[in-house]
Amino acid sequence: MSQPIHLHTVLKTTALSTPLKNGALKSDRVVLDFTEITPIHKAFAPMVRDATFDISELAIVTALQAIAFKRPIVLLPVVVASRFQRGCLVSYRPHGDVKPEQLRGKRIGVRSYTQTTGMWVRAHLVEDYGLATPDIRWITHDLAHVEQYQDPRFVEHPAHDKSLLDMLHDGDIDAAIFGNDLPEGDDYVPVIADAKAKDLNWAQQHGFVPINHVVVASAEICKREPLAVRAAYDLLAKAENQQVATSVGPRKTLSGFESLSGPLEWIIDACLEQALLPRKLSLEEVLGPARALLEGEMA
Structure with missing residues (x-):
């Protein structure tokens, strides 16, 4: 053999x-x-x-x-x-509540525009609230893993090197998408209410978990x-x-x-x-x- x-x-x-x-x-x-x-x-x-x-x-x-x-x-x-992804979009309570219906024209931070969690959150915003992706300002640092891809015009790259958490605390962004690094504590509020229930309903409707x-x-x-x-x-x-x-x-x-x-x-x-x-x-x-x-x- x-x-x-x-x-x-x-x-x-x-x-x-x-x-x-x-x-x-x-x-x-x-x-x-x-x-x-x-x-x-x-x-x-x-x-x-x-x-x-x-x-x-x-x-x-x-x-x-x-x-x-x-x-x-x-x-x-x-x-x-x-x-499930809806709970990954959070705002910072000291700056006031942020609701999905208020996101048009707002600034949302994400590590990379191509990050899969970000893709799913945007897809849910489109599906649930009719928010087209270009309606929101996307603030990000990291570029795509695939070098040939270029971020679209509605994606912004700040000159500073603040972390997502720092930008959220400082008010540079109105909300942020986190993956495995989702911050803990009462000051971090899910933008999408009843995210877990909505996620479970979505999975039943579509037949798979994101x-x-x-x-x-x-x-x-x-x-x-x-x-x-x-x-x-x-x-x-x-x-x-x-x-x-x-x-x-x-x-x-x-x-x-x-x-x-x-x-x-x-x-x-x-x-x-x-x-x-x-x-x-x-x-x-x-x-x-x-x-x-x-x-x-x-x-």
Whole structure:
């Protein structure tokens, strides 16, 4: 029997990835050699710019932009992170209440305009309140992971280097979108009231929890070692199925082409409204390369 192929892999440590990292799930065809990168978004630019890793977690917006700008990645049909997003938009109580209906013309800060949490918050504002994305001033520091993408004209980049929290405290912005760094305390007020209930209703209506991160492979490794990448996908799908079997509440991971097709169409349309994509992507563009790989059409 031939030796398994080693693939340089980056995944955040979660309930899904743990059995892959500790060897509880393994394959005789592939070994996933993990590199730990914290926070995980620091792996995104190296992956889409230089294909630094063979397999990598990637934000869904970054993955779609990479495909649109023909970066050498293949999106595998595995979602490794999803979450509800409405509660991530907060204001600072000492400056007064901010309601969604008041946001037209206001300043909202976000780490990067392309940040996936920001995409979801904007999509909810469009869907729930009819607030077109250009109606709001978006204040951000970080540029896109995909170098070819340029922020639209309604995105502003302040000259100072204040953090989002400092800008919120100082009144430079009226509200801010936070991800995993959501601040705690009574002074930080969700802009969208009853966010949790609205999120649950949204998931019931649409059939999925808002997707944050997927898994991609470098196009080069797919061409050079297709069997190893297929084996890696099989491990990921098994880990995802185990996660679903043991988790409670709405499903926050997904695997398989059928599971991702509907959510991807919804996300592509939301990205178009927000000028996050240069054109509408087809599902064939997004999922076709992985389908060819996983269904054996690649040598």
